[in-house]
Amino acid sequence: MSIRVGLVGIGFMGKTHADIYLKSSKAELVAFCDSDPKKAAGDWSGGGGNLGDAAGKSFDPRKLTSHKSPEALFADPNVDLVDITLPTYLHAKYVIKALEAGKHVLCEKPLSTNVKEARAVAAAAKKAKGKLMVAQCMRFWPEWEWLKEAVKSKKYGKVHSAVFRRFASTPTWTWNNWILQAPLSGSALFDLHIHDTDFVRYVFGEPAAVFSVGNGGKATKGGVDHLVTQYLYKNKSLLVSAEGGWNADPTYGFTMRYTVVFEKATADFDIGREGKMLMLHAKGAKEAQVIACRASTGWADEIDYFLGCLAKKQAPKVTTPEDAARSVALVAAELQSVRTRKIVPFKP
Ligand SMILES: NC(=O)c1ccc[n+]([C@@H]2O[C@H](COP(=O)([O-])OP(=O)(O)OC[C@H]3O[C@@H](n4cnc5c(N)ncnc54)[C@H](O)[C@@H]3O)[C@@H](O)[C@H]2O)c1
Structure with a gap:
C-alpha cells in the first residue's frame, strides 16, 4: 500500500x-x-x-x-x-x-x-x-555515498585530506525573502554550509574542535555569507575542511565539489562536470577514471x-533526528569560532 x-x-x-x-x-x-x-x-x-x-x-x-x-x-x-x-x-x-x-x-x-x-x-x-x-540529502547523493563507502572500506588506503566546497549566488527567490534574514534562516552557514558539515560528520565522525573564519553583511544582514572551516580531529594527520557561501555572481551558477586525497588515489567530484562528475585518479593508472554512479539525486x-x-x-x-541535531550543534560551534576567531571544542 x-x-x-x-x-x-x-x-x-x-x-x-x-x-x-x-x-x-x-x-x-x-x-x-x-x-x-x-x-x-x-x-x-x-x-x-x-x-x-x-x-x-x-x-x-x-x-x-x-x-x-x-x-x-x-x-x-x-x-x-x-x-x-x-x-x-x-x-x-x-x-x-x-x-x-x-x-x-x-x-x-x-x-x-x-x-x-x-x-x-x-x-x-x-x-x-x-x-x-x-x-540531509548529501548522505544520499550517489557520488557522495560512493565517497562514504570508499573511506569506510579503506579500498584506496587512509585519507590524507578532504576538501569540500559549495558556492552559490545569493538566493533571491524565497517567500518574503526569509532566507536572507539571519534570524530566520541562520544565513549561508546554516542553510548552505550545513550540507558539508553534516557530511563531514557522517564520513569522518565527530571532530574534536573546529576553526572557522567567515564574513557576512553583503547578502545577509547579521549572518555569515561565506566561511571556511577546518575540522580538527584527534588524528592530527587527517585534514578536513569545507568552504561555502552565497556571494558568487549569478553567472557563476551553483557549485558543489569535493577533493579527497587517499593514500592510493585522489577522488574529485564536481557537479558542474557533466558526464564525468566523479573522477578517480588512482596510483599507477595511466589516466583518470570516470566513476559512474546511479543517475539520481540525493533528494x-x-x-x-x-x-x-x-x-x-x-x-x-542513515540519518537520525539526533544526527540532525548534532549537525546543528556543529554548525553552531563554527559560528562561535567565526565570531571569536578561536578554536572551538566540539562536544556533541
Ligand atoms: N535540501 C536542499 O538541498 C534544500 C534546497 C533548498 C531549500 N532547502 C530547505 O527547504 C526549506 C524551504 O526552502 P524553500 O527554498 O523551498 O523556501 P521557499 O521560500 O521557496 O518556500 C517556502 C514556502 O512556504 C510557504 N509558507 C510560509 N509560511 C507558511 C506557513 N506558516 N504555512 C504554510 N505555508 C507557508 C510559502 O508561501 C512558500 O511557498 C528551507 O528550510 C531550506 O533550507 C533545502
Missing part, C-alpha cells in the same frame, strides 16, 4: 519533493498546505532554486486537498506522512505538532538554527508514534529511502 503524503510549504523545495512523490511507486501525494493564496488555490508556478525549478508541470495541484493551515493538514486522516518544506524558522514548531498528531514526518534541513530547539525535536521524536527523518534517494523505512516499519538509520 502506498504512503499518503501531505506537503507543507510549496516553494522551491516543496515542488522538488512533490515531483519526486509524483514519480514514486511507494507514495501518493494527497494533500498540501501553503499560506500563499495563489498556491493554496493550486497555482504552483514561479519560484526558483539552485538546480532548476522542479515544478510538477504535468499534474494539476487542484486535484489534491488544499488545507487552510498546517494544523488542518496534520488532522487529515488521509495523510500518513507529513513533509515539511517550510522556511527553516518554522521547522521545529511544525515537526513537533505533526508528530503529536501521530504522523510520520520528513523535514527539510536544517532541523533548526538553535541547538536547544533541535535537541528538543529529537527528544520529541524519540517518544512519538510516528517516525521523523531530516532531509529523490532520501525520499525513496524514508518511504522504504516506513513501509518496513523501521526507523531510518
Whole structure:
C-alpha cells in the first residue's frame, strides 16, 4: 500500500519533493498546505532554486486537498506522512505538532538554527508514534555515498585530506525573502554550509574542535555569507575542511565539489562536470577514471529511502533526528569560532 503524503510549504523545495512523490511507486501525494493564496488555490508556478525549478508541470495541484493551515493538514486522516518544506524558522514548531498528531514526518534541513530547539525535536521524536527523518540529502547523493563507502572500506588506503566546497549566488527567490534574514534562516552557514558539515560528520565522525573564519553583511544582514572551516580531529594527520557561501555572481551558477586525497588515489567530484562528475585518479593508472554512479539525486534517494523505512516499519538509520541535531550543534560551534576567531571544542 502506498504512503499518503501531505506537503507543507510549496516553494522551491516543496515542488522538488512533490515531483519526486509524483514519480514514486511507494507514495501518493494527497494533500498540501501553503499560506500563499495563489498556491493554496493550486497555482504552483514561479519560484526558483539552485538546480532548476522542479515544478510538477504535468499534474494539476487542484486535484489534491488544499488545507487552510498546517494544523488542518496534520488532522487529515488521509495523510500518513507529513513533509515539511517550510522556511527553516518554522521547522521545529511544525515537526513537533505533526508528530503529536501521530504522523510520520520528513523535514527539510536544517532541523533548526538553535541547538536547544533541535535537541528538543529529537527528544520529541524519540517518544512519538510516528517516525521523523531530516532531509540531509548529501548522505544520499550517489557520488557522495560512493565517497562514504570508499573511506569506510579503506579500498584506496587512509585519507590524507578532504576538501569540500559549495558556492552559490545569493538566493533571491524565497517567500518574503526569509532566507536572507539571519534570524530566520541562520544565513549561508546554516542553510548552505550545513550540507558539508553534516557530511563531514557522517564520513569522518565527530571532530574534536573546529576553526572557522567567515564574513557576512553583503547578502545577509547579521549572518555569515561565506566561511571556511577546518575540522580538527584527534588524528592530527587527517585534514578536513569545507568552504561555502552565497556571494558568487549569478553567472557563476551553483557549485558543489569535493577533493579527497587517499593514500592510493585522489577522488574529485564536481557537479558542474557533466558526464564525468566523479573522477578517480588512482596510483599507477595511466589516466583518470570516470566513476559512474546511479543517475539520481540525493533528494529523490532520501525520499525513496524514508518511504522504504516506513513501509518496513523501521526507523531510518542513515540519518537520525539526533544526527540532525548534532549537525546543528556543529554548525553552531563554527559560528562561535567565526565570531571569536578561536578554536572551538566540539562536544556533541
Ligand atoms: N535540501 C536542499 O538541498 C534544500 C534546497 C533548498 C531549500 N532547502 C530547505 O527547504 C526549506 C524551504 O526552502 P524553500 O527554498 O523551498 O523556501 P521557499 O521560500 O521557496 O518556500 C517556502 C514556502 O512556504 C510557504 N509558507 C510560509 N509560511 C507558511 C506557513 N506558516 N504555512 C504554510 N505555508 C507557508 C510559502 O508561501 C512558500 O511557498 C528551507 O528550510 C531550506 O533550507 C533545502
